[in-house]
Amino acid sequence: MGVVCGERKNRVKKVEGQPSKNLMAERRRRKRLNDRLSMLRSIVPKISKMDRTSILGDTIDYMKELLERINKLKEDELDVGTNQMNLVGMLKELKPNEVLGEKFPQGMFDVERRNIDTRIEICCAAKPGLLLTTVNTLEALGLEIQQCVISCFNDFSMQASCSEVGEQQTGISCEDIKQALFRNAGYGGRCL
């Protein structure tokens, strides 16, 4: 139990000069450890008790909480990320004309029928009066614009859903409409 007498002095006599150095080193070590502990205590916001054990325990809890918050934030960012992708996709779908030049040097004209609707999609180079003549052409073909989104900045883009008016139901084909719009836009009589 640590109670020893004479013979022990002989055992440790050769390290007589050492203890003081070891003592100082141990003191420095304890100081470093306590400093780190103080830093930890100053960083962790929720300290239940000033115990060394409690400090470490609270630190562990706090780190777990931080990790959870990071996971939550990452999930949220993923969500809004996809949402933003959707919005960007919508905008791109709305006006794909900004990248028209490389993809459709001759413009893009698409007409198709869905039930009673005639869906028209145009994307071509803009020029003065094109909007007016296009709307005029559609009316002349007996197509009434029900819903549409039009934008003309660098290019002219139009997406419209039309219904046929008057008695001339099915009197005109999608291809005819397409050719009429194509010519109206100033291109030749043939399109891709």
Added chain:
Amino acid sequence: MGVVCGERKNRVKKVEGQPSKNLMAERRRRKRLNDRLSMLRSIVPKISKMDRTSILGDTIDYMKELLERINKLKEDELDVGTNQMNLVGMLKELKPNEVLGEKFPQGMFDVERRNIDTRIEICCAAKPGLLLTTVNTLEALGLEIQQCVISCFNDFSMQASCSEVGEQQTGISCEDIKQALFRNAGYGGRCL
């Protein structure tokens, strides 16, 4: 120097039964502390050394890193949040007609000049042929549409930037354009 003999026993004789209990308590305490330290070491991913001091130091660094990551994520979320707000704002600006009914029962017609541009903003109830007549009206007034976004779903919305053509510069006032568009949309001769 820790080397003591008989007389020391006498000094602590009154607490003879105590040391063993304190000893066990101290052992338990040390064990708890080491357990927490092990948990910390298992949680923190980057452990430079197995030192107690290093473990605490690495824990501190890791916590700071986690806090930075949280701040980064929060900033990002704020950014995409505002970006999304911008996009939503753009879309709302593009077609505020969806909420037209409550806000502008008589439609909204705005015309103003900016340098050589005439900016027109219309938001009113949709009706067949309105797009055509509106474009026609603008042309009749000597206004050539340079840039525009038009949408007609539940309501008709148009934002256009026009330039005056021909020799009739400044021959027409913003108010005149406004009244013309207002009448063209089917309303009376007066608008808000």
Added chain:
DNA sequence: GGGTACACGTGATGC
């Protein structure tokens, strides 16, 4: 061998 880090038992202190 000199240096470092840890575990240990112990005394002191606070509640």
Added chain:
DNA sequence: TGCATCACGTGTACC
């Protein structure tokens, strides 16, 4: 008083 925690000096193992 009893119980828990801490600081301390020391012994010892590892490079």
